[in-house]
Amino acid sequence: MTPFTNDELKWLGAGAILFAVAALLPLVDQGFYLSLSVNIMLYAALCTAWALFSGPTHYVSLATAAFYGLGTYTVGLGIDAMPYPLLLAIAALIGAALAGLVGAATLRISGVYFVIFTFGLAELVRQLVTWTQTKFATAIGLYVFTDLFEQHIYWMLVALTAAVFLTAFLINRSRLGFAMQIIGNDETVARHVGIDTARSKIVLFMISGAFIAVAGAIMAPRYSYIEPPSAFNPMISFLVVIMALLGGTKRLWGPLVGVIPFTILMDQVSARFPNHTMIVIGLAFLAIVYLIPNGVTGLLEQARARWKARAARMGQEKAA
Amino acid sequence: MNILITGILLSGTYALIALGLTLQYGVARIMNLGNGETLVAACFVAFWLYTGFAINPLVGLLLIAPGAFLINLVIYLVALQPLVKRAKNRGQLEVDSILATFGLLFLLQGLMIVAFGGEYRSYTFLAERFDILGNSYGLNRIVAFVAAAAIAGALWFFLYRTRQGTAMRAVAVDPNSANLVAIDVARTAAIAFALGGALTACGGALISTFYTFNASMGVIFTMKALIIVIMGGVGDIRGAILAALILGISETLVASLIDPGLTLAATYALFILVLLFRPQGIFGRAPT
Numbered sequence: 001m002t003p004f005t006n007d008e009l010k011w012l013g014a015g016a017i018l019f020a021v022a023a024l025l026p027l028v029d030q031g032f033y034l035s036l037s038v039n040i041m042l043y044a045a046l047c048t049a050w051a052l053f054s055g056p057t058h059y060v061s062l063a064t065a066a067f068y069g070l071g072t073y074t075v076g077l078g079i080d081a082m083p084y085p086l087l088l089a090i091a092a093l094i095g096a097a098l099a100g101l102v103g104a105a106t107l108r109i110s111g112v113y114f115v116i117f118t119f120g121l122a123e124l125v126r127q128l129v130t131w132t133q134t135k136f137a138t139a140i141g142l143y144v145f146t147d148l149f150e151q152h153i154y155w156m157l158v159a160l161t162a163a164v165f166l167t168a169f170l171i172n173r174s175r176l177g178f179a180m181q182i183i184g185n186d187e188t189v190a191r192h193v194g195i196d197t198a199r200s201k202i203v204l205f206m207i208s209g210a211f212i213a214v215a216g217a218i219m220a221p222r223y224s225y226i227e228p229p230s231a232f233n234p235m236i237s238f239l240v241v242i243m244a245l246l247g248g249t250k251r252l253w254g255p256l257v258g259v260i261p262f263t264i265l266m267d268q269v270s271a272r273f274p275n276h277t278m279i280v281i282g283l284a285f286l287a288i289v290y291l292i293p294n295g296v297t298g299l300l301e302q303a304r305a306r307w308k309a310r311a312a313r314m315g316q317e318k319a320a
Numbered sequence: 321m322n323i324l325i326t327g328i329l330l331s332g333t334y335a336l337i338a339l340g341l342t343l344q345y346g347v348a349r350i351m352n353l354g355n356g357e358t359l360v361a362a363c364f365v366a367f368w369l370y371t372g373f374a375i376n377p378l379v380g381l382l383l384i385a386p387g388a389f390l391i392n393l394v395i396y397l398v399a400l401q402p403l404v405k406r407a408k409n410r411g412q413l414e415v416d417s418i419l420a421t422f423g424l425l426f427l428l429q430g431l432m433i434v435a436f437g438g439e440y441r442s443y444t445f446l447a448e449r450f451d452i453l454g455n456s457y458g459l460n461r462i463v464a465f466v467a468a469a470a471i472a473g474a475l476w477f478f479l480y481r482t483r484q485g486t487a488m489r490a491v492a493v494d495p496n497s498a499n500l501v502a503i504d505v506a507r508t509a510a511i512a513f514a515l516g517g518a519l520t521a522c523g524g525a526l527i528s529t530f531y532t533f534n535a536s537m538g539v540i541f542t543m544k545a546l547i548i549v550i551m552g553g554v555g556d557i558r559g560a561i562l563a564a565l566i567l568g569i570s571e572t573l574v575a576s577l578i579d580p581g582l583t584l585a586a587t588y589a590l591f592i593l594v595l596l597f598r599p600q601g602i603f604g605r606a607p608t
Contacts, residue, residue: 058415105592109599112351112414113550117591119353120543124588131581234539238422245419278430285423289403289416 002173012169019162026151034150038222040263041157042215046236047244047255048164049211052171053204054241055249056184059111062237063102065122067095067209069232071216073129076142076226084146088217095213096206098125103202118237126232133228141227148221156218164211168252171207176200235281239266242284248295257296323572329461331568332468333523337541338548338560339475340520346492346555347512349410350400350417354424355545356538358388358517361428362524363533364436370443377529378467384525385518392517395424396510404509425538432535442532464526471522476557488512492555520545543584547591553600566590 004012025037046064054061071091078087102121106114171177179200183190190197220226239262247258262284269280292299337359344352362384369375369383403420407413479485490498491508499505527533548567552559567587574586 058411060415060418105595109595111411113595113599115351115418116543116546116550117595119546120584120588123540123543124584127581127584131579131585134581238426241419241422275434276430278426278433280430282423282425282427282430285419285426286399289420289423293416 008173015162015165015169019158023155023158026154030151034154036264036267038150038154038157039267040260041154041161042219043240043243043259043263044256045157045161045164045215046212046240047247047259048161048168048252049208049215050240051244051249051255052164052168052211053201053208054244055254056180057111057201057204058184059107059114059201060241061118061205061208062115062234062241063099063118063121063209064212064237064240065232065234066118066125066237067098067212068216068219068236069122069125069129069228070094070098071213071218072220072223072226072231073142074213075217075220076144076231079144079146079220084148088214091213091217092210096210098213099206099209100202103205107201107205108198122232122234122237126228129232130228141225144220144224144226146221150222153218153222157215160211160214160218165252167207167211171204172252176203180204238281242281242288245288245295246284246292248297250294250301251297254295254297323576324569325457326461326576327569327572328565329457329465329568330572331564331566332465333527334544334548334568335472335561335564336468336523336526337520338545338552338564339472339557340516340518340523341542341545342549342552342555342557342560343488343512343516343519345549347488348396348400348509348516349404349413349495350396350513351414351421352513352516353418353421353542353546354428354538355421355517355520356540356542357425357428357432358392358520358538359524359527359541360432360533360535360538362388362521363528363531364432364441364535366525366528367441367443367533377525378463381467381522381525384521388521389514389518393510393514395517396513399424400513401506401510404506425542429536429538436535438535440532440534443528458530460530464529467526468523471519472557472561475519479557484508484511489555540584544587547587547594550599551590551594 022041026034046068050061050064053059071094074091074094075084075087078090082090102114102117106117171180179190179195179197182193182195183197183200187197216231223230243258243262244255245258246262247256248254266277266280270277288295294302337355340358341352341355344350344355365384365387366377366380369380370377375383399420400417403416404413407416477485479489487498487503487508488511490501490503491505491512495505495509498508544567548560548563551563551566552561567590570586570590571583575583
């Protein structure tokens with residue numbers, strides 16, 4: 001591995017400080033803001049993990065709810081038999097395994113198949129889970145009783161988000177990250193310079209899937225009662241896509257820019273106009289396509305480039 | 321035998337929906353994920369015409385199909401054509417159209433939920449017995465199948481026996497070359513998209529005669545139609561009809577022999593087989 005440059009060390013240090021500050025929140029508030037922050041942290045982890053794969057490949061993955069639900073179910077099924085940290089590790093393995101299977105079936109062909117396949121994946125897994133449960137167990141729901149409180153869940157999510165960021169950062173400066181950059185720009189070129197495109201994509205999708213499954217496992221104690229329709233809620237997949245694209249996927253911190261305002265917006269909308277959430281989501285998708293195709297970070301970068309160009313022109317005029 | 325015939329009857333309406341989608345994706349190059357919402361809207365209009373004005377759903381098709389054609393034409397011209405013009409390559413258009421039609425999906429679904437509520441609806445139309453080979457089936461299902469077959473036949477005639485239809489097939493094969501032989505690609509694509517919407521709406525109106533529907537079921541139908549389109553090969557009429565038959569029969573098999581809750585799993589099993597062995601579709605040739 002190449003040694004870190006000074007610039008990279010600065011970013012790492014700044015990131016560490018930000019996460020440390022975020023971790024202090026439960027000491028200040030234990031009520032509304034903590035519960036809102038749990039949602040924000042959750043979606044921050046999910047969106048960054050999603051962008052890890054979908055950012056460079058431009059493949060819109062709708063499998064988030066499937067991984068998330070599997071993670072939740074792992075905890076629900078195993079909580080009486082195994083220690084919680086072990087369950088988190090198992091959830092990661094299951095998420096990676098499912099991502100590997102889906103990737104092996106679809107990522108060798110074109111991107112459209114992948115989108116369509118993931119479109120129904122959560123519903124498929126939900127049907128299979130419900131069927132096995134009615135066939136082999138008596139009840140459909142599962143109870144999860146732990147001694148974990150809201151703040152513990154919050155801390156775990158902060159740690160997970162930090163881990164996702166660190167992983168994404170390390171991938172970006174590795175051979176895999178370089179390969180993904182080339183694949184994202186032109187897949188034919190990537191194949192011609194000897195990159196195993198399918199393998200790189202599958203590996204990346206597995207990493208992303210594992211993180212999302214862990215997020216689901218962390219959230220399981222918060223639900224305390226788990227049943228298939230709530231664990232495999234397809235809305236999670238769509239919200240993650242919107243928030244990540246709203247922020248922009250070109251930068252590591254891009255999704256975060258979308259997560260914070262949109263989580264707060266959805267919180268307000270579902271509390272005040274529960275019948276209109278669909279319409280808001282539809283409008284958000286349309287806004288992303290027509291108004292901000294590169295996300296908010298894209299807009300910021302455009303503005304910065306324009307400002308720099310103007311500054312350069314001013315400098316020239318002064319010199320002349 | 322009973323299962324086989326039920327499956328075939330079901331596949332007639334699936335075929336119409338999938339034909340609509342395959343026109344939209346194959347010719348107009350728009351992967352329309354809001355297709356299922358067109359279907360649900362048609363269900364509600366058929367319901368409203370039948371309960372409100374006592375208009376027979378088959379006669380209602382004469383109103384619903386042109387209506388859906390116009391609405392889809394407007395959607396294409398206003399919302400989707402700018403994306404086609406903006407896109408630098410096929411991949412860009414695919415991502416944009418997927419996201420835009422997601423937007424349409426949620427917007428339409430949200431509007432329908434606000435307008436009609438979330439509950440299931442149905443009406444009784446021709447709920448009489450009809451005997452085939454000693455087993456009885458609902459007459460409404462048979463009428464729907466015959467109507468679907470007639471519409472699919474008309475579509476085949478249009479595509480293979482008229483100039484307009486031939487132009488449409490040419491655009492499906494290669495838009496750039498079609499342009500060279502003096503085909504107005506933009507106009508043909510717009511008409512294909514609108515026609516696809518009209519076909520889907522016909523499928524919806526027919527389905528409403530024998531199926532309970534609600535405002536949020538569109539996604540499931542989009543899903544099935546997508547899988548049929550891929551199984552049959554994008555833009556391939558024969559393939560789509562054969563794939564619809566396979567899907568309808570295997571779904572009925574799984575639902576009656578194993579568990580009705582596993583129909584999507586059956587669909588997916590087929591999907592995976594196709595992806596692994598014939599990703600270019602049943603009749604498709606491997607890209608050279």
